[in-house]
Amino acid sequence: MKILQLSDTHNHHSELTELPAADVIVHCGDFTEYGTEEEVLDFLNWFAGLPYPHKLFVT
Secondary structure, eight states: OOEEEEEOOTTOGGGOOOOOOOSEEEEESOOOSSOOHHHHHHHHHHHHTSOOSEEEEEO
């Protein structure tokens, strides 16, 4: 099983364009700069659209 772990992307998630293959992706830590609703929704839409069969999001 391959696990890809990301953290502290601070609203730069869209710059991560060539992520490696994995069975599970885990994002933990800060994912926005200011915590606005727009930032949160942008991140969640990006994360939901990633092509990994299993996703974990830890706040």
